[in-house]
Amino acid sequence: xKKIATLTLTTLLASSLTFGTAFAFSDVEADQAxxxxxxxERGVVSGFDSEHFVPKGKISYAQTVQMIVKxxxxxxxxxxxxxxxxxxxxxxxxxxxxxYADAFIIAHxxxxxxxxxxxPNATITREQFGDLLVRALEKKGNFPxxxxxxxxxxxxxxxxxxxxxxxxxxxxxxxxxDQDGKFNPKAEVTRGEAANWLYQATKxxxxxxxxxxxxxxIAVKIDKVNDDVNKITLxxxxxxxxxxxxxxxxxxxKDDGQAVITYTLHDPKPDMMYPAVITEAKATTYVSSxxxxxxxxxxxxx
Numbered sequence: 001x002k003k004i005a006t007l008t009l010t011t012l013l014a015s016s017l018t019f020g021t022a023f024a025f026s027d028v029e030a031d032q033a034x035x036x037x038x039x040x041e042r043g044v045v046s047g048f049d050s051e052h053f054v055p056k057g058k059i060s061y062a063q064t065v066q067m068i069v070k071x072x073x074x075x076x077x078x079x080x081x082x083x084x085x086x087x088x089x090x091x092x093x094x095x096x097x098x099x100y101a102d103a104f105i106i107a108h109x110x111x112x113x114x115x116x117x118x119x120p121n122a123t124i125t126r127e128q129f130g131d132l133l134v135r136a137l138e139k140k141g142n143f144p145x146x147x148x149x150x151x152x153x154x155x156x157x158x159x160x161x162x163x164x165x166x167x168x169x170x171x172x173x174x175x176x177x178d179q180d181g182k183f184n185p186k187a188e189v190t191r192g193e194a195a196n197w198l199y200q201a202t203k204x205x206x207x208x209x210x211x212x213x214x215x216x217x218i219a220v221k222i223d224k225v226n227d228d229v230n231k232i233t234l235x236x237x238x239x240x241x242x243x244x245x246x247x248x249x250x251x252x253x254k255d256d257g258q259a260v261i262t263y264t265l266h267d268p269k270p271d272m273m274y275p276a277v278i279t280e281a282k283a284t285t286y287v288s289s290x291x292x293x294x295x296x297x298x299x300x301x302x
Contacts, residue, residue: 025047025052025053026051026052027051027052027053027054028055028192029055029192031196032192032193032195032196035196036053036055036192036195039071039195039199043070044067044198053191053192055190055192055193055195056190056191056192057191058123058188058189058190058191059189059190059191059194060121060124061118061120061121061122061128062103062104062121063100064124064132065103065104065120065132066099066100066103068132068133068136068198069103069107069136071199071202072136072140072198072201072202074106074110074112074136074139074140076105076109079109082252085109087101087102087105090105090108091104091108091116091117091118093118093119093120094120098120104120107136110136110139111139111264112132112135112139123188125185125189126183126184126185126187126188126189127158127159127162127166127185127186129193129194130165130166130174130197131161131162131165131166131169133197134165134168134169134172134174136201137205138168141208143204143205144208145168145171145270146171148171149167150171150177152166152170152177152181152183153177153180153181153182154182154183157185164269164270166185168270170183172200172201172204173200174197174201175193175197175200217237218295218297219235219237220232220234220261220295221235222293225286227289228288228289229287229288230287230293231285232261232285232293233283233284234248234261234283234284235280235281236281236282237280238278238280238281240276241268241277242274242275242279243266243272244265244279244281245266245283246263246265246266246281247264248261248262248283248284248285249262249263249264250298251287257292258291258292258293258294259287259288259293259294260294260295260296261285261293261294261296262295262297263295263296263298264297265297
């Protein structure tokens, strides 16, 4: 049995966006100064030198992921690994020795879906940054949201996959439309905009910090398939709609004869409609009868 290892963030940040010492920048406008200063003091952003932040400059996808991961404090502190995870396990274009590799690993294991063939050096658009930021924020908890529709004048230019998250970006008041009611989704996000949006997201997160939610009871049912194999069903019981699910994420076979089945729980997505049908939320897997099956909430979901 291999010893379980814990991944720690060991790579020093090489990006000018995410490393440096606090200074006052002469080129940051008043509406972004508070955000830049707050993130700079936390080591999330920095300038090109002591005088210039270059707020109108562009940022790469790699800088974006590093910035969001660090700014929202996504980490792997409670996750245990049998094998040290590598960026190349998940992404085809992320070198394992890249300064941003750990950030992509952390994002992945916190459930933040990013395309396997993402180009880390590509610049990122406003709609891409907004979508990624909202999805990362919502990994930190369920935040109160006024259910209303905001009319976006250039909504026809928004990628259909981003429409729901960008509506929530506006409803969380992380940013707002321009004076013409447009979002300008295809424009590249600037360093100043990125810092301001991230700062507003941290304010949403901190303002609604949630107390730990009591663990939901999960039933473990064992059915014999044959002398060698048992069918294991994990159930969170009957739910009011199919939006409530349980997903088996892995099985750890222990030296003491236990098979620990890890799982995550998913609740209805706020931008989805579900039929009002009572549905049992369950998932199944198969385990050797030599092991005693138990269930445990995956660390990233605790």
